[in-house]
Amino acid sequence: MTNKQVLLQRAEEQFLKSDYDNALKIYSLLLTDYPQLKDARIGVFLSDMGLESDEDAQALFDYYQAIKDSNEDADKLIDELMQAIYATRVVIQEKLLGTLEEVALEEGIRYSDFLSLIEEKGSFKEAFEDIMFSTRVVIRSREEFIDFIKRLVEAGYREMALGYLDSLSESFGPDQEIYGLYHLVREGKQ
Incomplete structure (x- = not known):
């Protein structure tokens, strides 16, 4: 052979x-x-x-x-x-x-629409509280995710931000900026 x-x-x-x-x-x-x-x-x-x-x-x-x-x-x-x-x-x-995109949008709103709602309401916290239990925010990019987590922390929703990080950070692979958000959440707790 x-x-x-x-x-x-x-x-x-x-x-x-x-x-x-x-x-x-x-x-x-x-x-x-x-x-x-x-x-x-x-x-x-x-x-x-x-x-x-x-x-x-x-x-x-x-x-x-x-x-x-x-x-x-x-x-x-x-x-x-x-x-x-x-x-x-x-x-x-x-x-x-x-x-899938149609279904997701039927069950929630785009992040860009959520940002418009924030402007309309005048604050992230007020806009988020209005939709928190009835609508989900459809985040479609890494940048939107990072912005959302930062806004959650600034508004005092650190535990919720940590929950999102724990459940979704793997979706972005080994990303230092995503991992840096954990530090941001931890700093906010002190």
């Missing part, structure tokens, strides 16, 4: 175990040395797909294995199927995001 065959077999084994990261690395190594190797090219695409959807990737892999020896254009067929799957996902995601 040649080195190419050993690596291909190892990549396929990793793929079948759903270890897509390692499968992707091995397939990529194969493509470096054998850029025309159809199995490696398909393996890269399917491993990448597997990172998002195990079921779809495994099904296409099985289908490719079944037809690759009998169909010269098996790689093109798999490529077309993958493009169709990705296109369908994009359409579904766009529709779902639009629907």
Whole structure:
């Protein structure tokens, strides 16, 4: 068995175990040395797909294995199927995001509208107390979140600010400015 065959077999084994990261690395190594190797090219695409959807990737892999020896254009067929799957996902995601945004706005108000309410009422505290129990504020960006937390602290809602930080700070990943808000809340308690 040649080195190419050993690596291909190892990549396929990793793929079948759903270890897509390692499968992707091995397939990529194969493509470096054998850029025309159809199995490696398909393996890269399917491993990448597997990172998002195990079921779809495994099904296409099985289908490719079944037809690759009998169909010269098996790689093109798999490529077309993958493009169709990705296109369908994009359409579904766009529709779902639009629907989720509509639902969120039906249940709350945009942060920009809340800021207008603050101006109208003359203070954050008064505007917030008016909507606190009946409406939720839809925060759509990191900047809005930071501003909201700062305003909560300034208005004396430190415990509530801490609750929001604890529940949502992970959404922003390792962000020093978000973590700095904890210090702001702590300072306000002293």
